[in-house]
Amino acid sequence: xTQPIVTTDSGPLRGVAVDGVNSFLGVPYAAAPVGPLxxxxxxxxxxxxxxxxxTAPGATYPQTMRPFxxxxxxxxxxxxVRPGDDWLNLNVWAPAGAAxxxxxxxxxxxxxxxxxxxxxxxxxxxxxxxxxxxxSLNYRMGVDGFMAIPDGITNLGLRDQIFALEWVQRNAxxxxxxxxxxxxxxxxxxxxxxxxxxxxxxxxGLFRRAIIQSGHGSMVRPVEVSHRLARKVAxxxxxxxxxxxxxxxxxEQTLPFADRVQLPTVQLNLRDDQGREPAFGLSRYLxxxxxxxxxxxxxxxxxNGAGKDVEILIGTNREEMNVYFVPTGVRKSINRWLAxxxxxxxxxxxxxxxxxxxxxxxxxxxxxxxxxxxHDLVFRWPARVYAQAHQGPTHFYEFDWKxxxxxxxxxxxxxxxxxxxxxxxxxxxxxxxxxxxxxxQDLADRMHATWADFAKGRGVPWxxxxxxxxxxxxxxxxxxxxxxxxxxARHWRP
Numbered sequence: 001x002t003q004p005i006v007t008t009d010s011g012p013l014r015g016v017a018v019d020g021v022n023s024f025l026g027v028p029y030a031a032a033p034v035g036p037l038x039x040x041x042x043x044x045x046x047x048x049x050x051x052x053x054x055t056a057p058g059a060t061y062p063q064t065m066r067p068f069x070x071x072x073x074x075x076x077x078x079x080x081v082r083p084g085d086d087w088l089n090l091n092v093w094a095p096a097g098a099a100x101x102x103x104x105x106x107x108x109x110x111x112x113x114x115x116x117x118x119x120x121x122x123x124x125x126x127x128x129x130x131x132x133x134x135x136s137l138n139y140r141m142g143v144d145g146f147m148a149i150p151d152g153i154t155n156l157g158l159r160d161q162i163f164a165l166e167w168v169q170r171n172a173x174x175x176x177x178x179x180x181x182x183x184x185x186x187x188x189x190x191x192x193x194x195x196x197x198x199x200x201x202x203x204x205g206l207f208r209r210a211i212i213q214s215g216h217g218s219m220v221r222p223v224e225v226s227h228r229l230a231r232k233v234a235x236x237x238x239x240x241x242x243x244x245x246x247x248x249x250x251x252e253q254t255l256p257f258a259d260r261v262q263l264p265t266v267q268l269n270l271r272d273d274q275g276r277e278p279a280f281g282l283s284r285y286l287x288x289x290x291x292x293x294x295x296x297x298x299x300x301x302x303x304n305g306a307g308k309d310v311e312i313l314i315g316t317n318r319e320e321m322n323v324y325f326v327p328t329g330v331r332k333s334i335n336r337w338l339a340x341x342x343x344x345x346x347x348x349x350x351x352x353x354x355x356x357x358x359x360x361x362x363x364x365x366x367x368x369x370x371x372x373x374x375h376d377l378v379f380r381w382p383a384r385v386y387a388q389a390h391q392g393p394t395h396f397y398e399f400d401w402k403x404x405x406x407x408x409x410x411x412x413x414x415x416x417x418x419x420x421x422x423x424x425x426x427x428x429x430x431x432x433x434x435x436x437x438x439x440x441q442d443l444a445d446r447m448h449a450t451w452a453d454f455a456k457g458r459g460v461p462w463x464x465x466x467x468x469x470x471x472x473x474x475x476x477x478x479x480x481x482x483x484x485x486x487x488x489a490r491h492w493r494p
Contacts, residue, residue: 002017006174006175012048012049013027015092017096020129021129022095022096025091026058026086026089026091027091030043030163032088033087038144039152039156039247058091059086063141068328070406072434075119075433076115088138089117090164093133094128095133097176098175100176100177102132102457104133104134104451110189110190111283112142112146118136120424121418122418131452133175140157142258143246143254144156148226148288150241150242152243154223155294157287159293161193162200168206180208183209183211184197184206184209184210186215187415188214188414194210194212195210195215196294196298198298198312201295209454209455215314216314216379217302217386218278219286220289226286228270229284233258233261275347276346277345280378302389308390313460314387317414319413320378320379322411323415326410326413334366335366339366347492353488354370376487380488395462395471396472398475400474401416401443403435415434420444420448425441
């Protein structure tokens, strides 16, 4: 094992070389956002002159891990929080001796409150072996990244991501990457972020392509609605709802209150003037629109031509919400009234929507009805609306392979596609693995190659998506079909 040296615009880095792949971990792309820099825009890190050790992952934003006994989520979310203040760091995997290769930048998910850019499932080694420079990043989340303090700067989490993409433009060539050929991609909250970046004027020109895995541009709030969240958290903490008030507590001290406000029993109205709560209760913390990052709602921006020069690959998993409803027992235990109540808190006309999913049919179990409706409402339908709104080249996929975990009940759930995309199936395999004991390696080979080829500018082997033909590629069967009508589409448009 050798230790390659690469020089960035902040200083030299010492990484690790294993089997032809160089990795550089925990690289600061911005200064630690603590003390007087907390709740401020990201700033350049202090430069260094001697080679900085980049052989171990960097710090992660403070967060609470909530494991399930019957499901090993460590490959997805990591083994635990890595201490330190330098949350704004990234990781690079590149082939040794690379030059002019396409760059892929990964933005992790986690409901805007959890996750890490360096977990076993998103290890970039396979992409590097496939001729891609893979970069994954950490960013501010929760109170620090996705809560609008009334006198503060908005969308700090998105600003961190944009700042990291600017770092990529300046430094990709040092690792063998081509800064003119960048693909940004992410899953869940990371995919929502990518969808927003496509629509953001501040991110224009920082990437050529985008891959949106289980995400879309509708999970955003007006700035003033997010102010309600800040005031609520401030009252719980007994501090003023100001930047200085929140600075009087560290992020670690804030975390218990940030977690508590997420509980469904906490009374907090985050619906907009149309009665919509775009996260459907999954997270109180979301990006906002009405500032310089997102001057208008992302869908309105797309309609006005934003992002039309960006080629997009977007898709969803067939049974997204199972990861939330199956391990928790909600799918088995919920009744019809509670199902209606859950949906009614986020959208008007909940009963009419649920009727299309079997509300009045007593042969349909309440949990199955709720699951099918929420797959569509939260992920599948808004992603298709985003695809229709985008004026540039757009291709749509559906991940439909069903995990055998939980007796097959987990199915094609949220996040299941990630180990297939990164070709890291081994870390998600086993009795408690997300993908079960024997997932299909050939599916991982196909998906991984599709993502890499897309980043290399080779496109994808199916027709573009539009509102008329609605071409969707289903990976499990390897077929492209016309998307069937979706019941949710008859009642609302994100």
